[in-house]
Amino acid sequence: xxxxQEWRENKAADFLQLSKTKTLLQSDxxxxxxxxxxxxxxxxxxxxxLRELTEKHPRNFMLSAPDxxxxxxxxxxxxxxxxxMEIGVYTGYSLLVTALAIPDDGKILPMDINREYYELGxxxxxxxxxxxxxxxxxxxxxxxxxxxxxxxxxxGTFDFIFVDADKNNYIxxxxxxxxxxxGVIGSxxxxxxxxxxxxxxxxxxxxxxxxxxFVLELNKAVAIDPRIEIWQLSIADGVxxxxxxx
Ligand code: SAM
Ligand code: CA
Numbered sequence: 001x002x003x004x005q006e007w008r009e010n011k012a013a014d015f016l017q018l019s020k021t022k023t024l025l026q027s028d029x030x031x032x033x034x035x036x037x038x039x040x041x042x043x044x045x046x047x048x049x050l051r052e053l054t055e056k057h058p059r060n061f062m063l064s065a066p067d068x069x070x071x072x073x074x075x076x077x078x079x080x081x082x083x084x085m086e087i088g089v090y091t092g093y094s095l096l097v098t099a100l101a102i103p104d105d106g107k108i109l110p111m112d113i114n115r116e117y118y119e120l121g122x123x124x125x126x127x128x129x130x131x132x133x134x135x136x137x138x139x140x141x142x143x144x145x146x147x148x149x150x151x152x153x154x155x156g157t158f159d160f161i162f163v164d165a166d167k168n169n170y171i172x173x174x175x176x177x178x179x180x181x182x183g184v185i186g187s188x189x190x191x192x193x194x195x196x197x198x199x200x201x202x203x204x205x206x207x208x209x210x211x212x213x214f215v216l217e218l219n220k221a222v223a224i225d226p227r228i229e230i231w232q233l234s235i236a237d238g239v240x241x242x243x244x245x246x
């Protein structure tokens with residue numbers, strides 16, 4: 001194995017082992033510099049509290065990165081997002097980012113199969129004074145989306161949809177939310193620990209291998225979808241923005 005490839009595999013393993021590094025950036029020191037200079041000093045106190053609480057949770061590798069959160073916050077404000085959706089909530093870190101960024105009469109429809117995770121962060125979300133914008137739905141996202149698709153009143157009404165749940169459904173989510181979005185879809189983890197660029201026979205953790213093909217499938221589909229304009233960001237584990245254009 002080429003040294004570079006081995007290094008990347010180790011990097012992916014570190015990432016899975018819940019290291020502090022939440023980015024594919026090749027220098028931990030540079031990433032730390034960004035966090036300490038630009039991100040942490042401006043992080044909302046409730047976001048900080050929720051991040052620190054979640055960092056102690058056994059499944060903390062699911063937590064979004066703080067610089068990604070800052071990016072999402074700016075994006076939501078730039079596009080004047082008001083009506084939003086989130087698929088995959090966990091303890092609510094990206095949910096809180098969204099609820100803080102949208103206006104006081106804005107709405108977020110978060111979905112997650114696991115209410116317990118959501119309830120871990122809920123006291124902090126309530127303390128932040130934004131709980132009135134949130135309409136949490138417990139359950140698998142696909143049937144909820146299918147239900148919404150049936151009703152034309154939801155079509156094209158979401159200004160922003162963040163997708164951060166089970167990767168094996170990413171293409172299924174995309175097929176549905178493309179009908180519901182009027183603005184931008186943000187799909188998380190679309191570089192999947194860097195594995196999307198690895199050769200098919202590369203040695204990798206089974207958890208990474210399992211989802212890689214689903215992420216590749218989404219990436220391939222959005223790249224040729226004429227209804228959207230796309231931007232693959234290399235922030236954190238990769239975020240793909242899809243802007244509905246027709
Ligand atoms: N967005 C969160 C954040 O920023 O901290 C992280 C979300 S975590 C990576 C993925 C979440 O998706 C988990 O809480 C999991 O329970 C949820 N999930 C998994 N499969 C799901 C499904 N079929 N429908 C809805 N939620 C699902
Ligand atoms: Ca994620």
